[in-house]
Amino acid sequence: xxxxxxxxxxxxxxxxxxxxxxxxxxxxxxxxxxxxxxxxxxxxxxxxxxxxxxxxxxxxxxxxxxxxxxxxxxxxxxxxxxxxxxxxxxxxxxxxxxxxxxxxxxxxxxxxxxxxxxxxxxxxxxxxxxxxxxxxxxxxxxxxxxxxxxxxxxxxxxxxxxxxxxxxxxxxxxxxxxxxxxxxxxxxxxxxxxxxxxxxxxxxxxxxxxxxxxxxxxxxxxxxxxxxxxxxxxxxxxxxxxxxxxxxxxxxxxxxxxxxxxxxxxxxxxxxxxxxxxxxxxxxxxxxxxxxxxxxxxxxxxxxxxxxxxxxxxxxxxxxxxxxxxxxxx
Amino acid sequence: xxxxxxxxxxxxxxxxxxxxxxxxxxxxxxxxxxxxxxxxxxxxxxxxxxxxxxxxxxxxxxxxxxxxxxxxxxxxxxxxxxxxxxxxxxxxxxxxxxxxxxxxxxxxxxxxxxxxxxxxxxxxxxxxxxxxxxxxxxxxxxxxxxxxxxxxxxxxxxxxxxxxxxxxxxxxxxxxxxxxxxxxxxxxxxxxxxxxxxxxxxxxxxxxxxxxxxxxxxxxxxxxxxxxxxxxxxxxxxxxxxxxxxxxxxxxxxxxxxxxxxxxxxxxx
Ligand SMILES: Nc1ncnc2c1ncn2[C@@H]1O[C@H](COP(=O)(O)OP(=O)(O)O)[C@@H](O)[C@H]1O
Ligand SMILES: [Mg+2]
Numbered sequence: 001x002x003x004x005x006x007x008x009x010x011x012x013x014x015x016x017x018x019x020x021x022x023x024x025x026x027x028x029x030x031x032x033x034x035x036x037x038x039x040x041x042x043x044x045x046x047x048x049x050x051x052x053x054x055x056x057x058x059x060x061x062x063x064x065x066x067x068x069x070x071x072x073x074x075x076x077x078x079x080x081x082x083x084x085x086x087x088x089x090x091x092x093x094x095x096x097x098x099x100x101x102x103x104x105x106x107x108x109x110x111x112x113x114x115x116x117x118x119x120x121x122x123x124x125x126x127x128x129x130x131x132x133x134x135x136x137x138x139x140x141x142x143x144x145x146x147x148x149x150x151x152x153x154x155x156x157x158x159x160x161x162x163x164x165x166x167x168x169x170x171x172x173x174x175x176x177x178x179x180x181x182x183x184x185x186x187x188x189x190x191x192x193x194x195x196x197x198x199x200x201x202x203x204x205x206x207x208x209x210x211x212x213x214x215x216x217x218x219x220x221x222x223x224x225x226x227x228x229x230x231x232x233x234x235x236x237x238x239x240x241x242x243x244x245x246x247x248x249x250x251x252x253x254x255x256x257x258x259x260x261x262x263x264x265x266x267x268x269x270x271x272x273x274x275x276x277x278x279x280x281x282x283x284x285x286x287x288x289x290x291x292x293x294x295x296x297x298x299x300x301x302x303x304x305x306x307x308x309x310x311x312x313x314x315x316x317x318x319x320x321x322x323x324x325x326x327x328x329x330x
Numbered sequence: 331x332x333x334x335x336x337x338x339x340x341x342x343x344x345x346x347x348x349x350x351x352x353x354x355x356x357x358x359x360x361x362x363x364x365x366x367x368x369x370x371x372x373x374x375x376x377x378x379x380x381x382x383x384x385x386x387x388x389x390x391x392x393x394x395x396x397x398x399x400x401x402x403x404x405x406x407x408x409x410x411x412x413x414x415x416x417x418x419x420x421x422x423x424x425x426x427x428x429x430x431x432x433x434x435x436x437x438x439x440x441x442x443x444x445x446x447x448x449x450x451x452x453x454x455x456x457x458x459x460x461x462x463x464x465x466x467x468x469x470x471x472x473x474x475x476x477x478x479x480x481x482x483x484x485x486x487x488x489x490x491x492x493x494x495x496x497x498x499x500x501x502x503x504x505x506x507x508x509x510x511x512x513x514x515x516x517x518x519x520x521x522x523x524x525x526x527x528x529x530x531x532x533x534x535x536x537x538x539x540x541x542x543x544x545x546x547x548x549x550x551x552x553x554x555x556x557x558x559x560x561x562x563x564x565x566x567x568x569x570x571x572x573x574x575x576x577x578x579x580x581x582x583x584x585x586x587x588x589x590x591x592x593x594x595x596x597x598x599x
């Protein structure tokens with residue numbers, strides 16, 4: 001311990017000169033106790049990973065040249081772009097639907113509550129795959145769709161359902177409506193996590209219910225909504241691959257088309273997986289920063305107050321970094 | 331505030347800011363307010379005291395229509411609160427449109443026991459919220475007014491702090507400034523110091539005392555008998571949902587007419 005002494009520790013001693021023994025105590029540094037078991041586990045994990053990577057990389061049946069060739073293939077990139085679009089649009093629509101359904105569920109009106117309950121019951125209770133195929137085949141049920149007077153009244157505009165409901169549109173409908181049902185539950189939990197006193201405080205200064213929701217309740221509900229939203233988003237990036245069954249033209253669809261033509265099944269699945277991993281990794285990083293932004297009090301507030309005083313990583317190493325020398329030196 | 335002599339005479343009707351007549355309120359099977367009558371004149375400070383569960387908070391919440399009432403009438407500045415007369419003879423009351431309810435609430439400030447500041451907004455943003463979101467003021471104008479109000483409650487230097495960075499007493503003073511920003515004609519306080527550490531009670535009562543001196547009409551539910559004695563023009567004792575007695579603080583505290591008042595005072599004084 002004594003050999004590990006911090007030479008800067010003496011800086012603090014300037015103030016109380018003439019007490020050299022105490023200077024020595026202040027200079028003691030706190031270190032971690034070595035943990036040999038920990039390092040053994042790390043070594044074992046590293047060896048296992050290396051072996052796994054080796055067997056895959058040197059495997060003669062995995063054609064890495066094909067993987068590399070197709071990674072930036074125009075068709076693949078187009079599919080990737082469709083996957084990104086499907087994810088972003090259906091998540092946005094899902095959030096909008098989710099907020100609407102959540103507010104209906106928490107409203108005083110039994111009719112609205114029942115409607116919202118039926119929505120989540122139905123769309124969470126049936127497989128997404130079934131819903132996607134249903135939307136894609138909507139023409140079987142309604143050959144034409146249009147705007148007009150309900151109950152077989154006159155129509156103002158009409159379209160052939162088959163022309164409107166492309167694979168992409170069916171994919172968006174299926175993904176958004178399904179996501180809305182899950183987001184509704186997430187948003188509802190978020191809204192309910194906010195102190196009811198907040199609503200009353202807003203009402204007491206004459207705010208409307210809508211303003212209270214958007215300016216007071218939802219911003220506070222974010223803290224509870226963001227983590228599960230992040231999970232839903234990452235999950236959605238991969239769930240979009242289901243639309244390959246309805247010719248959704250996404251990353252998975254185009255990969256399938258390619259390997260059905262050249263029989264490089266594994267290589268193209270590898271290409272798709274690499275891109276899915278890139279997308280989910282980016283999303284995870286974004287999630288981390290957004291969550292930190294919405295953590296109550298902790299990050300944004302503490303940074304505001306102490307940001308200038310505590311440089312570097314604050315979550316780590318309690319006592320060890322806080323030698324009096326650092327404050328004395330600055 | 332000094333002309334208490336004229337107060338004993340019947341006041342002209344236009345001086346009455348709040349009047350309640352036969353206000354009844356029940357939650358499920360229990361009647362919480364059993365026909366409350368009271369009047370508060372312009373510039374008057376009325377302190378409401380009474381045991382816990384006697385209906386004091388519910389009464390205040392009826393005054394700005396945070397609660398529905400089952401019978402009776404509440405008027406602020408002569409205007410019926412929360413309801414309009416309806417039907418051929420005008421004998422039934424129907425709830426107002428949400429827009430009208432909001433307009434009425436703008437004039438009635440409320441301060442809660444547990445502050446209920448908006449935690450995601452700084453102090454100055456809390457105070458600006460009403461003027462910007464409800465009154466449609468510009469941000470610059472609202473901010474200038476908000477900083478003035480924070481200065482008035484002694485928190486000019488805390489304007490840019492978040493509620494979590496303020497003490498309970500400071501939070502409650504911001505809450506008072508937030509209510510004042512709507513320029514109310516009547517302020518309701520529901521045990522504004524009950525959630526505070528003892529050493530922080532004084533600063534909040536000080537702000538309320540200044541507010542009373544400036545002529546604000548105030549209804550204050552409180553257990554601070556010292557404050558009631560010093561600042562109130564009238565004290566109202568409520569028990570089990572009914573007004574037991576009301577009077578000037580010196581009368582009510584030193585010579586209560588009812589045994590129930592005496593019994594209650596002996597537990598808190
Ligand atoms: N939302 C409510 N639902 C049911 N009972 C309530 C509700 N609010 C208040 N009460 C009841 O009404 C009575 C009066 O409550 P309150 O007005 O808060 O009393 P005080 O403020 O004098 O302590 C209590 O018995 C309380 O339990
Ligand atoms: Mg109460």
